[in-house]
Amino acid sequence: MFGEEQWNSILDIAAASLLIVAALLTLAAAIGLLRFPDPLSRLHAATKPQILGLLLVVVAIALSARSATVLLLLIPVVVFQLLTAPISAHMVGRAGYRNGDFEPSTLLVDELAADVDAARGSELPGGSWDDEADGGSSNPRGAGS
Amino acid sequence: MTVLWMIAGAIAMVAVLLVLVRLITGPTLIDRLIASDVLLTTLILVVGAEMVISGHTRSIPLMVVLAATAILASVAVARFVTRATASPATPDAEEGSDVR
C-alpha cells in the first residue's frame, strides 16, 4: 500500500499537525487569560487546554521518534501533569477564592459563601471545611475496610 | 514540513507574548501566578516540540523534571498567599501540623 518513505512523511505531517493544534490550544489559553473577567475564570482558561496540548505534543514526539521506549519514557511526563495540574489548580483557586479575587457579579450562584458564613458562625470554624490530614479525623470513617 | 513547524512556532510565540502581558499587568498576585504557570507549561510544550522538529529525544529528562516540579511553585505561592491574608475560617496554626 504505502512505501516506507510515504509512511515516514505521513507520520511526520501528523506529528507537525499535532504540534500546531497544541500551539493553538496554548494560544487559546493565552487569549482566555487576557479576556476572562476574573482570576477564577482565568484559571479555567489557563490550566486545562494546556494538559491536552501536552498530551498532543507527547503523541507527536512518539510519532516522530517511532519508538516504544520513547513512549515509555514519556508516560511519567503525562502522569505527573495529570496528577499535579488539578492540585495546583485547586490550590490557586482556593487561594483566589479566599482572598476574594473574583467578581461576585459573575457568579450566578455561590453555594460556598453561605456555608462559609455558617461555619464562621458556629463553634468550630476550622477543620470542618479544611482538607488537612490531621490525625484526629483521618481514619474513623474507614468506609472501605 | 518546515512551513508547518514555523506556523506552530509562530502561534506559540504569540501565545507567550499574550501570557507575558497578563504576567506584567496582573492585577492580582493570583493572576501572575496563573500566568507564570501557563508560561511554564508552554515551555514544556516548546521543549517537546523542539524534539519533534530536530528529531532527537535527548530533552525527555528535562520534560520529566519540568512536569514533576511545575506544581511546586504554584502550591508554595498559593499557600503563602492564602496564609498571608489570614482567612478567618482557617486557623493557620493547624496548617503546619500536617507536615510530619
Added chain:
Amino acid sequence: MTAVEQRARVTLRQKLPLLLALVILWMLLWGSITPLTIATGVVVSLGVTRAFYLPPVELSGRFNLFWFIVFVGRVLGEMVVASFQVAVLAIGPRSRHESALVKVDLHTRSDFILTGTALAVSLVPGSIVVEVDRASTVLYVHTLSVHSPAQVEKARAHVLSLERSLLRAWGSREEWEAVRS
C-alpha cells in the same frame, strides 16, 4: 492519636499498592525493566515511603479493570471535548461570562474516591474544585459558563456521575450498591 500509633498500624498490605506504583514509576523513569532497576526501585521506594511518611490510603479492596478503563477513557474524552469548548469560549465573541460555585455532596465516604473524583472534576475543563470539605465529603466546584439554574443542576449532576463512574470501578461494594439504582 499520635504519629507513632498511626505508623504502627500500617500493614504491609496497605503499603503494597503505593510501593508497587513507585517501583513502576522508577522503571519508567529509567526506561528499562532490568533486575537492576527493579532492585534499586524497591530500595528507593522503601526509602522514600519511610522518609516522607504519609498516612496510609485506604483502598476499597475492590477493583474492576474494565470499568476503570471506561472511567479513564471517559475522563480523557471529556477533557478533549471540553478543552476545545473552553478554547472557543476564550476566542469567541465576548458574551456575559457567568460562572457558578456549586456545592456537590458526594455519596462516598472514602477519602480515596473523594480524591479521585476531585482529580477527574478538575481535569475536565470548565470545572475547578475550589474547596473540599473532607469530613462530609463535599466538593465546591467552580463551573465556567453557567447561565441558568438548570445548568447549575447539570453541573452538579455531572460531578455526581463522574463519582458514580469511579465508584463502579474502584468503590467498595456497599458504596457502589448504594449509588447503583
